[in-house]
Amino acid sequence: MFSNACISVTRILIMAIAVFVSGTGTNLQAMIDDVDIDIEMVITNRNAKFVSALRRCENAGISWISYLNNMENLEKYTTETFEEKNVELIVLAGFMKLLSPAYVKRWEGKIINIHPSLLPSFKGAHAIEQAFEYGVKYTGVTVHYVDEGMDTGSIIAQQTVKVAKRDTVETLEKKIHKVEHKLYPKVIKDLLK
Numbered sequence: 001m002f003s004n005a006c007i008s009v010t011r012i013l014i015m016a017i018a019v020f021v022s023g024t025g026t027n028l029q030a031m032i033d034d035v036d037i038d039i040e041m042v043i044t045n046r047n048a049k050f051v052s053a054l055r056r057c058e059n060a061g062i063s064w065i066s067y068l069n070n071m072e073n074l075e076k077y078t079t080e081t082f083e084e085k086n087v088e089l090i091v092l093a094g095f096m097k098l099l100s101p102a103y104v105k106r107w108e109g110k111i112i113n114i115h116p117s118l119l120p121s122f123k124g125a126h127a128i129e130q131a132f133e134y135g136v137k138y139t140g141v142t143v144h145y146v147d148e149g150m151d152t153g154s155i156i157a158q159q160t161v162k163v164a165k166r167d168t169v170e171t172l173e174k175k176i177h178k179v180e181h182k183l184y185p186k187v188i189k190d191l192l193k
């Protein structure tokens with residue numbers, strides 16, 4: 001007998017993010033591997049051949065665009081594209097350029113970054129080495145909103161990492177990255193809820 005039963009389909013709405021990278025892209029990979037995160041596109045400021053993160057995009061079928069240090073064009077293009085595609089969150093993952101004050105203002109509350117220290121300690125590009133050399137017993141990972149400064153925006157989440165006596169910079173770096181790869185996708189999903 002033919003039944004005209006109505007089947008209720010639960011629609012899962014996955015909101016899109018854009019990811020800005022400049023290098024290896026292990027954090028990007030953690031996002032790619034998370035089935036609940038939808039990456040609309042990946043943007044880099046560097047020559048594509050030096051950005052291994054982009055190989056991860058190619059393997060995953062994610063489109064990317066390179067802006068060769070032209071931040072003005074990068075910001076103009078991404079603003080237009082993100083508005084059109086309803087990108088909800090701009091995720092910096094090892095992106096080594098400061099965004100302009102106007103861009104940060106336009107996307108206020110929608111740009112986040114991950115930093116390998118317990119901010120406000122050890123801002124900047126060599127946080128893991130600096131914390132190690134300082135002899136801290138605990139360091140960690142911070143996810144924060146992006147403002148006009150470098151690693152100065154308000155903190156969203158932090159997780160500590162204990163520095164063991166036998167740690168070297170390399171082993172500490174591995175421990176920090178392991179924490180980053182769990183924390184960042186979790187924060188992203190929490191923010192998109």
Ligand code: GRF
Pocket residue numbers: 023024025026027028053093094095114115116180
């Ligand atoms: C991470 O340690 C992140 O905290 C910092 O840059 C590094 C990027 O690593 N902002 P990867 O490119 O994600 O491997």
